[in-house]
Amino acid sequence: MSITLNKDESNRRELQIGLECPYCNVYSRMAATSVPDVSMVIATRPKHVGLVHQCDACSAPVFLRYAVKEIREDEVILNQNFVELERPKERFAFSYLPKQTEVLFREALSCYSANSYNAFASMCRRSAHSAFEALGEGGKMQAFEELMVAQEIAEIDDATLDPIKAILFEVNDDSEMPILNRAQAGVLLEILKDIFYQCFVRRGKLTRAIRVRNLFGQEPGTPTAANSA
Ligand SMILES: [Zn+2]
Numbered sequence: 001m002s003i004t005l006n007k008d009e010s011n012r013r014e015l016q017i018g019l020e021c022p023y024c025n026v027y028s029r030m031a032a033t034s035v036p037d038v039s040m041v042i043a044t045r046p047k048h049v050g051l052v053h054q055c056d057a058c059s060a061p062v063f064l065r066y067a068v069k070e071i072r073e074d075e076v077i078l079n080q081n082f083v084e085l086e087r088p089k090e091r092f093a094f095s096y097l098p099k100q101t102e103v104l105f106r107e108a109l110s111c112y113s114a115n116s117y118n119a120f121a122s123m124c125r126r127s128a129h130s131a132f133e134a135l136g137e138g139g140k141m142q143a144f145e146e147l148m149v150a151q152e153i154a155e156i157d158d159a160t161l162d163p164i165k166a167i168l169f170e171v172n173d174d175s176e177m178p179i180l181n182r183a184q185a186g187v188l189l190e191i192l193k194d195i196f197y198q199c200f201v202r203r204g205k206l207t208r209a210i211r212v213r214n215l216f217g218q219e220p221g222t223p224t225a226a227n228s229a
Contacts, residue, residue, distance in 0.1 A: 033061070
């Protein structure tokens with residue numbers, strides 16, 4: 001499959017894709033609203049061209065880069081695989097993380113959104129180490145147990161999990177880091193999000209919810225902890 005840009009613009013309406021929008025995070029239809037001048041592409045023969053699509057859900061402009069596959073007399077053929085210049089931002093309940101872990105994990109997720117998967121892996125290692133330290137004695141063991149539970153729940157095989165286990169729990173130096181591809185980085189992302197959720201977010205949310213219930217859920221006339229003393 002490929003995409004054809006005609007000189008007479010006869011197929012403009014067909015130039016649409018389905019994609020997760022980097023602005024509203026909705027998977028939506030995106031029609032091409034800004035397409036390169038075909039005569040100019042034929043004359044200058046660039047290796048790549050840029051198209052702007054418009055998100056159906058939020059109307060934001062989404063920039064995509066396509067490789068030029070073939071240049072003909074009056075049309076240009078593009079490879080259908082495009083590069084997203086802006087990727088959807090990964091979300092997380094950062095406020096529940098210890099401060100230093102939050103800073104490092106935010107940077108890790110920025111690397112992931114920029115398709116820099118090995119920079120992402122290095123930042124995941126630093127985020128994990130910072131989290132273990134914040135959890136105190138037994139923290140690393142607790143996190144490792146969460147990893148084992150996640151492996152069982154999601155039925156992840158050992159070959160997939162081994163590099164992730166090494167990055168988070170075994171490697172002490174960046175030079176020993178395994179090289180990750182996009183798919184492995186995706187698994188690392190979900191695993192570390194799950195570990196952080198179990199170790200910090202779940203406890204934080206539960207503690208806060210119970211505190212709020214204790215504060216507002218008392219029978220009228222019941223003395224509060226503060227005024228009963
Ligand atoms: Zn959108």
